[in-house]
Structures are given as structure tokens and as C-alpha cells.
Amino acid sequence: MKIAIRLFVVFMLCLGANAQDFEQVDATIKFYPKSFDEVTELSEFITRDFKTDEEKLRAIYGWIINNVRYDPDEYDVFNYRFKNYRERNAKEEVTRKKIIQRTLQKGVAVCEGYAMLFEKLCELQGIHNYLVRGDVKTNFKDIGRPFQKIHMWNVAYINDHPFLFDPTWGAGKYNQKFIKEPSYYWYKTEPTQFIKSHYPDLVEDAFLEINVSKQTFAKFPLIIQKDMVVADVISPRYGVVSSVENPKAILFQLKTPAPKVISYSYDFGNKKRLVDFSIHDKLLTFEIKTRAGKNLIVYFNDAPALAYKVE
Template sequence: MTIKKIAFLFLFVNFIFLHSSYSQKYNDVDKIVLKYPKRFNSTEDLAKRIQKDFTSESDKARAIYSWIAFNIKYDYASFLNPPRTQGFSYSTEAEKQRKIKQLNDKLIQKSFTAQKAVCEGFTALYQHLAELAGLKSEIIKGDSKTILEDIGRKNTSSNHAWNIVLIDKKWRLIDVTWGQGYYDSSKGKMVKDFTSIYFDSDPDYFFAKHFPDSGTFLGQKLSKEDFLNGPLIYNITIDGDHQITAPNSGLIEVKNGENVTFRIKNISKTAQFFYLNKKNQPVKIENPKERKGSLEFEVNFDKNIGQFITFYLGENSIVSFKVIMK
């Protein structure tokens, strides 16, 4: 009997007008980890260094996240040309588990030594280092939402993986694959761009971009419909706590000439805020109002608006919606 090992690969798709870049501040843990060697002789040596420098579970978990994000890059070549999956036969459950562990150990060592991986390698390495540092961690497999075409998809697929780690008796969400950078289509290469927003992420924001295969988180059922039909948000959206409170769907069904009201948290009416029409021309938001910490405004949906509408704060994408003309 053959068991196929499934490789969970994540593509960082970046169109110039979609990527949100911003200045990233490092916390005290990150600043210490930045001084670490880029290479250690073994994962055990790295874990010992982390345990020596940090005592709290939170700091250890963050140090592992930071070191991986700083030093392991996304293997885009492997994404484009994935290696053939390895199969194996077994006669007992014990033999099956032993061979699975061998494959996992090989993946961890390859990711650590070559310093490149796809999401399967990132998550396996994070879990391994967490366990060496005395932390409990698990790998979660599921779907990811990253491009405009993901808005309003009909079904989820299992194309990504991330971690949860137990810190102070509470499970925290970790996606170190996304913490290390992104793929820049304009340059045709991966760009290292550390962000901390995928360490101990707010579940509301995290599950706007991730959906586990189980459909649950800590026993709580998640809404597949909200994930599939919600708007597309970006790193700056999470970092600035720009919660989208209206409309309540990423699918905007309108008639030509109809107005739609939007509300987005933590944006000033004096900010440089606009959207692009279907010719990629910027259109300034007219007559915005500040209400209870949110910017409220209307957009008239005429034939100048294309299939998608993306709002920008300065040069940064905040949120995208899919437009369905009735």
C-alpha cells in the first residue's frame, strides 16, 4: 500500500498595484535574533541559543518565528516545479509512523540546511524548533486567500499550511511563510520583507485570509461562506487595524449608477485615500465622513468601474471587492 506525501505549496502572487509595503518595526526579541548567526550547525544548537536568551513562552515562540523569517526564503522554483512526491509501503502502523517521521525529518533538515522551503517546510521547521524549545506546536493545513480571483470562489482547496503554538495556555496563530516576504511579479523574484503581523495574529484578520481544512478553530466552527465571499485584505489592513465594517460582503452586486456605502476603521478623512477605475486611473473619494473611528463614504458604481475595485491609503492597498453588475 502506498501513502503519498502531499506537498502544501503557497504562491506569493504580487501585482504592483496590489502589494502593500510599509515600514516594519522590530520588537526587542527581533533585534536580538537579528544578531544571531544566519546558520547554525544544527536545529538543536539554534534551539539552545533561543532557550538561553529567552525565558518566556511568548519570547521563545517569537524568536523562532523571527529567525526563520529572517533566514529561510520561499523556494519559488520548487513551487513552479515541485519535486515528485515520495511514496512508501508499510506492513504495520508502527512502520508507517516511522517512515512518516523519516520523511518529515528529511524535510526539516533540508529546509534548515538549504535555507529555502515552501510552506510545508516552513511549518515543519517551526514545529520542530518549538518542540526543541519546550513549546507545543501543531501544523494546520487549509486554504489561503491572496489574489483578486479568490473573492467569491465557489470552493476551498487545501493549498497552504500554518502553525498554532501554545503560549501561556492559549493557542496562537502563526504563519511564518507569510512573515518572511512575498513574490514580486514585476521583478520576477521573491522579496524578503519581514512582517510580524502573522505572529500571534488576530483570528478575525487571520481567518479572512486562511481557512483550515477542518473548518474549525479550537472547536469553533468557522464560516466558509465568509471566507470565500469576504473582501480581499492586505498586510497594511491588518497592521493598521483597518477593519472593513461595510459592506458586509466582498461581492458587491449593483446596478449601473447605484451608490454603495463603505466604512473602514482608522482612516482619516484628510488621508490620501482613493480607488482605481478600470483604466487604472486614481479616483479620489468624495465627501468622506469620520464616524466613530471609521471613514464612511459612498462610491457610485458606473461603467468606469471594472470587475474589481481596490481602495488605497497612500500607496498601500487596503481592501478589494468583486463587482457584479446586475
Template sequence: MPIKKIVFIFLLLNIIFLNFTIAQKLSDVDKMVAKYPKNFTTTEKLAERIEKDFNSEEEKARAVFSWIAFNIKYDYNSFLNPQRVQGFSYSSEAEKQRKIKQLNDNLIQKTFNSKKGVCEGFTALYQHLATQVGLKSEVVKGDSKTRLADIGRKTISSNHAWNTVLIGRKWILVDVTWGQGYYDSSKGRMVDDFAPIYFDTDPDYFFAKHYPDSGTFDGDKISKSDFLNGPLIYNSAIVEDYKIKSPDSGILEVKNGDKISVEIKNVSKSDQVFYLNKKNQPVKVQNPKEKRGGLEFQIAVDANVGEYITVFIGNASVVSFKVIRA
């Protein structure tokens, strides 16, 4: 075997082993934090416990993420019925900043004590605890992409918030609100479902579902067009690293008789792959081909294809596209 190939394989195996080791270490953090009390008298007491139990910046950042995700519930009623924005007067910039800080401190304590909140409370509490354990963290406000109707939206809105936290010299992305669970429309309630994928998320996945108000991350410009017009990806795509290679647009302009070519990385013929027709009936993909570490298949456009196409692998939804008839 050529030396270059041996070196490549060696490096690849080292990367795989390192990623596995890191994932295992963070999983151990989650297990330890899950045994913490649900209630601490103060945020300082919680921070002291985290600093006592963990040494590395990454472990501390993950412990803050895990504790909030395990113990703070999303307040869907407050989301549906938001309080009026609290205004205030001030006579100087210093007074303005003091009052803004007081409002933020009140939000942190309310979220911590009531064990519920919306994204502003989750992110403010995360930043506060991260600071207390010696980390630098920021709150980022922006747009989120969660529904089929978000594919091909024309405008950006500021409807969500998340955090960045500095680990070593790298800013990582954290969405602790999404880490704690999700809203199940069929059940009409929030579902607790710890999602560690929203800690140190791959930016490619993260910005398929988030768009910062600044339009940038760590100095790099984020494509607004890719966010608005890209496909809608689901948690399973991030968990299993199902990279969507094609179509690269979430908007498919087609006519009956066309064939849509789909290519997804890290999928094989042994996986059960299907999509839903307009009656929400599963249609198994025909003649899939393994290609470049993934699976390629075609979806025939006919009268049974509806306004959206959602691809499933096993029982999990992976990606959705919007169909526009030419």
C-alpha cells in the same frame, strides 16, 4: 466627569499601553535574533541559543518565527515544479508512523540546511524548533486567499500550511511562510519583506485569508462562506487595523448608477483614500465622512468601474471587491 467614564478611559489607556509594551518587547526579540548567525550546525544549537536569550513562551515563539523569517527563503521554483509525492509501504501502524516521522525529519533538515523551502518546510521547521524550546505547536493545513480571482471562489482546496502555538492557555496563529516575504509578479521573484503581523495574528484577519481543512480553530467553527465570499484584504489592513465594516461581502452585485457604500475603521479625512478604475487609474473618493472611529464614503458605479475595485490608503492597497453587473 462621571466615574464610569473615567474608569473606561483608564482601562482603555491601560490596554493601549500594554499592547504598546508587548509590541516593543517583541520588536526587541526581532532585533536580537537578527544578530544571530545565519547558519547553526544543528537545530538543537539554535534552540539552545533561543532558550539562553529568552525566558517567556511568547518571546521564544517569536524568536523561532523571526529566525526562520530572516533566514529561510521561499523556494518559488519548487512551488511551480513540485516533487512527486513520495510513497512507501508498511506492514504495521507503528512502521507507518516511523516512516512518516522520517519523511518529516528529512523535510526539516533539508529546509534548515538549504535555507529554502515551501510552506510545508517552513511549518515543519517551526513546529520542530518550537518543540525544542519547550513549546507546544501544531501544523495546520488549509486554503489561502491571496489573489483577486479568489474572491467568490466556489470550492476549497488544501494549498497552504501554517502553525498554531500554545502561549499560556491561548493558541495563537502563526504563518511564518508569509512572515518572510511575498512573490512580486511584476518583478517575477520573491521579495524579502519581514511581516511580523503573521505572528499572533488577530483571528478575524487571519481567517479572512486562511481556511483550515478542519473548518475549526480552537474549537470554534470557521465560516467557509465568509472565507470564499468575503473581500480580499491586504497586509496594510492588518498592520494599521483597518477593519472593513462595509460592504461585508466581497461580491458586489450592482448596475450602473448604483453607489457602493464603504466604511473602514481607523481611517480619517486626513488620509488619502482612492480606488482604481478599470484602466488602473486612481480615483479619489468624494465627500468622505468620519463616522464611528472610521471613514465612510461612496463609490459611484459607472462605465469606468471594472471587474474589481481595490481601495488604497496612501500608497498601500487595503481591500478589494469583485464587481458583478446585474
């Protein structure tokens, strides 16, 4: 399950941690060894230093994102081929153990290593959790394509309430090489934020009040701005915009505060600043000139906010 190169989601990785103060937890794990021979060794450190499930989850996530780097070459290390389901089950369990150990010892992994190590540490701490396989939306090519199980993340429970975690994306970004940027944005991420870029194989693992189908997720534009969620995008609702239906201009209507500056670019070209835009009853409205066959990026205050394909 190769994680896609993130050209837009990277702008969300530098966001701050959750409201709760975890300064002591974050400081403590910095003194832990950078690698371990066995997962039980790291678990014993966590048991010694922390009492609550909340603190332990923070320590688990924090150690992983600070000490494991993403390396796509890890896909070539393990053999996933099998003759039948019985062999598959046996091989998967053996492979899982090897992936976890290699992640700990070498400090390299792909999404399986990050997620399986997180899962195992939660298990050793007695924290109810499970793995989630699913799709991710990170680039123009992901808009409108069929669902694919190309990524893995985690669900863990605190006081019987489920929370979403993605330690792979929390570790940094990959674009030809790994760039370490530890972030707690993907720690207990709100479901309405998570669904902008992640879709689980089983819809109930999205934990949304109103379920979104795989087909609808595929149609979403790339929603990059931190505070914006899917429900805020009124028009264009979907990420593929027809130049036939919008021959001259594309009408944008968004439930968001007006930025000081709105600009746009096609195919990563020069930004063009919009002069005319309005806001009424908290609905931001503006138009962008249509250019067929191009990829459109909308910027708020010079930061990418939304992205579409114009066909």
C-alpha cells in the same frame, strides 16, 4: 501547497511588532549562524539564551523569517506519492525530517518547510504547538472560489493560550522572485486580523468568538488596510458585487475613521479621487461608479484598503 503570489497582502508585511519589547531577543538571534546541520543545534542556542516561552517563540520565529527564503522549486524536491495509508504515514515522517533539515542547511523552503521547522523547534523547547493546513485569500481570483488546502501555518501556546503564527508570510513576499522583508505582523497575529486572509481546515483553529464558515470566507472582499477587520465592512459585505443590482453606483459603508483622501481604480488603471464622502456615528459612507466585469481597488490616503470583483 503552493503559496499564492500576494499582490495585496504585501502591504501589510511592513507593519510593526507586538507591543512587548523584544529588542534584546531580536538583537541576539542576529549573531546566530545563518544555517545549521541539525535542528538540535539551533535549539541549543535558543535554550542557552532565553528562558521564557515567549522569548523562545520570538527567537524561533525571528530566526526563521530572517534566514529562510521562499523558493517554489522546493516542491519538486520531495516525492509525496504513496501506495497506501501505511506507506503515506511512514513517508510523511521521513519527508518531514528531510524538509526540516534542508530548510536549515540550504535556507530555502516553501510553506511546509517554514511551518515544520517552527513546529520542531517548539517541540524541542517543550512548547505546545501544532501545524495548521488551510486556505489563503490574496488576490482577485481568490474571491468566491471553493476552499483549498494550499497553505500551512502554526499555532503555539503561551500560558495555555493559543496564538497564530505564519513564518512563511513573515519572511517576505514572492512575485516571480523572493523579496526578503522580515515582518512580525504574522507573529501572534490577532484572530480577527488573521481571518482576513487565512482560513483553517478546522474552523476551531481560527480562534474566533463567532465562527465563520468556509463559504463565507470565500465571499469576503480583500481587506487590505491594517486596522480594518471583517466586521467593519458593512457594504458591500461580499467581494463579488453585482452590476445588475448596482447598475449606476456601489454604496460603501465602513466602520472606520474617515481618511483624508479616498480614491479608486479599476483593473489597476489610473486612480480617481472621490470628492463626496461622509461619516456619521463612525460610519464612513461613499459611492463609486459601477463598471461591470472589472476588478475594483479602493484606496485610503493612496494606500490600498479594499478590493472587489464587479460582475
